Amino acid sequence: MTAEFKGTIEAPDKVLKITRIDCHYHLTIPKGKREAAERALNTFERNCPVAQTLKGCVEFHHEWTIQEQES
Numbered sequence: 166m167t168a169e170f171k172g173t174i175e176a177p178d179k180v181l182k183i184t185r186i187d188c189h190y191h192l193t194i195p196k197g198k199r200e201a202a203e204r205a206l207n208t209f210e211r212n213c214p215v216a217q218t219l220k221g222c223v224e225f226h227h228e229w230t231i232q233e234q235e236s
Contacts (some may be wrong), residue, residue, distance in 0.1 A: 167191045183223055190229040202231055 173185040194202045206229050210216045216225055 166193070182184065185224040187226045188225070188228070192229060193232050193233075193234055196233045196235070199231055199233060 168191065169189045171187040172183045174181055175184045175189075176182065178182075190206070192202060192206075206227070210225055210227060219225075
C-alpha cells in the first residue's frame with residue numbers, strides 16, 4: 166500500500182489552520198478480496214486514531230485505487 170495526502174490550509178480568524186486532509190490510498194490486494202478491502206476502507210476513518218482525534222476540527226476525504234494481483 167502507498168498513499169498520498171494533501172492538506173488544505175486556510176486562515177479563519179487570520180490564523181493558519183489545516184481545514185481538510187485529502188487521502189488517496191493505492192492498494193494491491195489478492196484476487197477475489199476486493200469486497201473485503203472496500204468494507205475495511207469504508208470503516209477506516211471510524212477506526213483511525215488520528216481521524217478520531219481531529220474529528221470536528223479537520224475534514225477528511227478518503228478515496229482509493231484498488232488493484233487485484235494476478236493469479
